[in-house]
Amino acid sequence: MEDEKPFTSSQNGETIDLGIDFSTTEEIKVPEKLIDQVIGQEHAVEVIKTAAGQRRHVLLIGEPGTGKSMLGQAMAELLPTENLEDILVFPNPEDENMPKIKTVPACQGKRIVEKYREKAKSQESIKSYLLLAVVFMVMMAVMIDYNTTNFLMGLFVIILTMMVLSNMRMRTSVLVPKLLIDNCGRRKAPFVDATGAHAGALLGDVRHDPFQSGGLGTPAHERVEPGMIHRANKGVLFIDEIATLSLKMQQSLLTAMQEKKFPITGQSELSSGAMVRTEPVPCDFILVAAGNLDTVDKMHPALRSRIRGYGYEVYMRTTMPDTLENRRKLVQFVAQEVKRDGKIPHFTREAVEEIVREAQRRGGRKGHLTLRLRDLGGIVRAAGDIAVKKGKKYVEREDVLEAMRMAKPLEKQLADWYIENKKEYQVIKTEGGEIGRVNGLAVIGEQSGIVLPIEAVVAPAASKEEGKIIVTGKLGEIAKEAVQNVSAIIKRYKGEDISRYDIHVQFLQTYEGVEGDSASISVATAVISALEEVPIRQDVAMTGSLSVRGEVLPIGGATPKIEAAIEAGIKTVIIPKSNEKDVFLGPDKAEKINIIPVETIDQVLEIALEDSKKKEELLRKIRESLPLRKA
Numbered sequence: 001m002e003d004e005k006p007f008t009s010s011q012n013g014e015t016i017d018l019g020i021d022f023s024t025t026e027e028i029k030v031p032e033k034l035i036d037q038v039i040g041q042e043h044a045v046e047v048i049k050t051a052a053g054q055r056r057h058v059l060l061i062g063e064p065g066t067g068k069s070m071l072g073q074a075m076a077e078l079l080p081t082e083n084l085e086d087i088l089v090f091p092n093p094e095d096e097n098m099p100k101i102k103t104v105p106a107c108q109g110k111r112i113v114e115k116y117r118e119k120a121k122s123q124e125s126i127k128s129y130l131l132l133a134v135v136f137m138v139m140m141a142v143m144i145d146y147n148t149t150n151f152l153m154g155l156f157v158i159i160l161t162m163m164v165l166s167n168m169r170m171r172t173s174v175l176v177p178k179l180l181i182d183n184c185g186r187r188k189a190p191f192v193d194a195t196g197a198h199a200g201a202l203l204g205d206v207r208h209d210p211f212q213s214g215g216l217g218t219p220a221h222e223r224v225e226p227g228m229i230h231r232a233n234k235g236v237l238f239i240d241e242i243a244t245l246s247l248k249m250q251q252s253l254l255t256a257m258q259e260k261k262f263p264i265t266g267q268s269e270l271s272s273g274a275m276v277r278t279e280p281v282p283c284d285f286i287l288v289a290a291g292n293l294d295t296v297d298k299m300h301p302a303l304r305s306r307i308r309g310y311g312y313e314v315y316m317r318t319t320m321p322d323t324l325e326n327r328r329k330l331v332q333f334v335a336q337e338v339k340r341d342g343k344i345p346h347f348t349r350e351a352v353e354e355i356v357r358e359a360q361r362r363g364g365r366k367g368h369l370t371l372r373l374r375d376l377g378g379i380v381r382a383a384g385d386i387a388v389k390k391g392k393k394y395v396e397r398e399d400v401l402e403a404m405r406m407a408k409p410l411e412k413q414l415a416d417w418y419i420e421n422k423k424e425y426q427v428i429k430t431e432g433g434e435i436g437r438v439n440g441l442a443v444i445g446e447q448s449g450i451v452l453p454i455e456a457v458v459a460p461a462a463s464k465e466e467g468k469i470i471v472t473g474k475l476g477e478i479a480k481e482a483v484q485n486v487s488a489i490i491k492r493y494k495g496e497d498i499s500r501y502d503i504h505v506q507f508l509q510t511y512e513g514v515e516g517d518s519a520s521i522s523v524a525t526a527v528i529s530a531l532e533e534v535p536i537r538q539d540v541a542m543t544g545s546l547s548v549r550g551e552v553l554p555i556g557g558a559t560p561k562i563e564a565a566i567e568a569g570i571k572t573v574i575i576p577k578s579n580e581k582d583v584f585l586g587p588d589k590a591e592k593i594n595i596i597p598v599e600t601i602d603q604v605l606e607i608a609l610e611d612s613k614k615k616e617e618l619l620r621k622i623r624e625s626l627p628l629r630k631a
C-alpha cells in the first residue's frame with residue numbers, strides 16, 4: 001500500500017527514496033521479455049497481451065517516445081512461431097503474367113527451391129556435355145577434310161547448337177520458383193515496421209523489365225517482390241503516423257486485413273511490372289497502428305472502424321504517479337537502457353536519483369513522473385557517453401548533470417539563444433520600473449522556457465464610435481483574448497468601458513514556435529499599468545491564465561519558465577497557486593529566485609506594481625469589485 005502512495009513534494013536536491021536497495025544498476029535484474037520491460041503503460045500492456053492471444057488489431061494513440069513501437073515488438077514476441085510459413089512464387093505456364101503462389105510450413109520453402117535448382121542443374125550439365133560432344137565431332141570432321149568451306153560449316157553448326165541449348169537453358173531455369181518469404185530459423189514471429197513506407201514497399205511490387213518484349217527478359221515470377229504486409233504474415237505489422245499513408249494505401253491495407261491475402265502487382269503504371277498480378281499472397285498480420293490524437297481524425301474512417309470492431313484502441317499515458325513502485329520501475333528502466341545500449345557503463349545509485357529527479361521535473365505535474373521515456377533514455381545515453389569519455393567504471397551523478405546541460409533539445413538551445421540575444425540588446429529588463437511593460441513567460445516546444453516581454457499603450461479612442469485593440473507581433477489572437485478578459489475586470493473596478501480607449505499590445509521579439517496562451521495575466525498587468533500609469537517592477541516575471549472573473553488559472557511548463565526567468569536574472573516569479581507543486585528546481589536554482597503563487601489578479605498587481613499611493617487606491621477598487629476576492 002505504502003508503495004502506491006504518490007509523493008507530492010518536490011525533492012529539491014535531497015536524497016530520493018528509490019524504493020529498492022542497490023549501489024549500482026548492475027545489481028538490477030532486467031526482465032527477459034520485452035513486454036515486461038514496458039514501464040508505466042499497464043493498460044496498454046494488458047491490451048497487447050489480450051490482443052496477441054486473440055489476434056486482434058490495436059491502435060495506440062499518444063505522444064512520441066512513450067513506447068508504442070516497443071509494445072508492437074513486444075507483441076510479436078508473444079505470438080506463436082509454430083505456424084510460421086514460407087511463401088513461394090511459381091511461374092504459371094498458362095498465364096505468364098499471373099504467377100502462382102504456394103504456402104508451405106517454415107523451412108520447406110528453401111528445400112523446394114533447392115530441389116528445383118538441382119533439377120535445373122542436372123539438365124544444364126547434360127546440355128554442356130552435349131555441346132562438348134558436338135564441338136568435338138565438328139573439330140574431328142574439319143580436321144579430316146580441312147578447307148575453308150568445311151571450317152565455316154563447322155563454326156555454323158557450333159553456333160547453332162549453342163543457340164538451341166541456350167534457349168533450352170532458359171526454359172529450364174524458368175521452372176525454378178522464387179522464395180518470396182523465408183521464415184526458416186525464426187525464433188520470434190515477424191515484427192515489421194512499415195512507418196512511412198511507400199506503396200511498393202508496403203503492398204509488394206513487380207520490378208520493371210526493359211528486355212521483356214524482346215523475349216530476353218527475366219520471367220515475371222522472378223521479378224515479384226513481397227510487401228511489408230506479406231513479410232508480416234503471422235506476425236505484427238507496425239505503422240506509426242498511420243494517417244500519413246495515402247487514403248488509397250489505407251484502403252488497400254484494409255482489404256489486406258479483411259482478406260488476409262493480397263495479390264502483388266507492379267505499383268508503377270508505366271512499368272512492365274504493372275501487367276503482372278500474382279495470385280493472392282497470404283498476409284495474415286496483426287496491425288499495431290500508432291499516432292497522436294490528430295491521427296484519429298485524419299485516419300481512413302473504415303480502417304479505424306475495422307480496428308475498433310476487431311481490436312482495441314489505447315491511449316498512451318504521458319506520466320505516471322510518483323510512487324515508490326514507479327520509482328523502482330525507473331531504476332529498472334535505467335538498467336535496461338544500459339543493457340540495450342551495450343556501450344555505456346552502469347549507473348550508481350546517486351546517478352539514478354538524478355534521472356528520477358529529471359523524470360519528476362519532466363512530469364510537469366505534482367506527484368508525477370514523465371513517461372516520455374525515449375527522451376529520458378537520451379539523457380541516460382548522453383551521461384553514459386560522458387562517463388565513457390572520462391574512463392569511469394560507473395556513471396555518476398555529476399555525469400548525469402553534465403549530460404542534462406549538454407544534451408539540450410533544439411528548443412532549449414533556441415531559448416538560450418533568445419535570452420542571450422535579448423540580454424545583449426537589452427530587450428529583457430531586470431531592474432527598475434516601467435509603465436505598461438511586463439516580463440511575461442512562455443514556452444517553446446515542451447521543455448524550454450523564455451522570457452517574453454510585453455508592452456501595452458493605452459490612448460483615448462481615435463474613432464468616436466469605438467476604441468480598437470491593436471496587436472503587433474505574433475500571438476495576436478492570444479493578446480486579443482487576454483485584453484477582452486481584462487476589459488471585463490476594468491469595467492467593473494473603473495466603472496467605464498474600455499472601448500473608449502485604443503489599446504496597443506506588443507509581444508516583443510517573438511519567434512515561430514512560441515506558445516503564449518499562458519501570457520494573459522501578463523497582458524492584463526501591462527494594460528492596467530498603462531491605463532492607470534503605475535509602473536511595473538522589471539525584476540518580476542509572471543505566468544498564468546486569467547479568467548474574466550479575475551482568477552489566475554493554471555498553466556503548463558511552470559518549471560522551464562521559472563528557469564528561464566532565473567537565467568535572465570529576474571528575482572521574483574509569479575505563478576498560479578495551482579501550479580505550486582509542479583515546480584522542480586535543484587537547490588542551486590531554487591535559492592536564486594523568489595516564487596510567489598497567486599490566486600487572483602489583485603495579488604498579481606500587488607506584487608508586480610511599484611509601491612505608490614495610486615497603486616493602493618487601484619488595489620482597493622479592484623478588490624471591492626472582484627466577485628471572488630479571497631480574504
Ligand SMILES: Nc1ncnc2c1ncn2[C@@H]1O[C@H](COP(=O)(O)OP(=O)(O)OP(=O)(O)O)[C@@H](O)[C@H]1O
Pocket residue numbers: 037038039040041063064065066067068069070071240290333337371372373374375377
Ligand atoms: N513505456 C516504456 N517503457 C520502457 N521503455 C520505453 C517506454 N517508452 C519508451 N521507451 C524507450 O524509448 C525507446 C523509444 O520508444 P518507442 O520507439 O517505443 O516510442 P514510440 O512511442 O513508438 O515513439 P514514436 O511514436 O516517436 O515512434 C524505446 O526503445 C525504449 O528504450
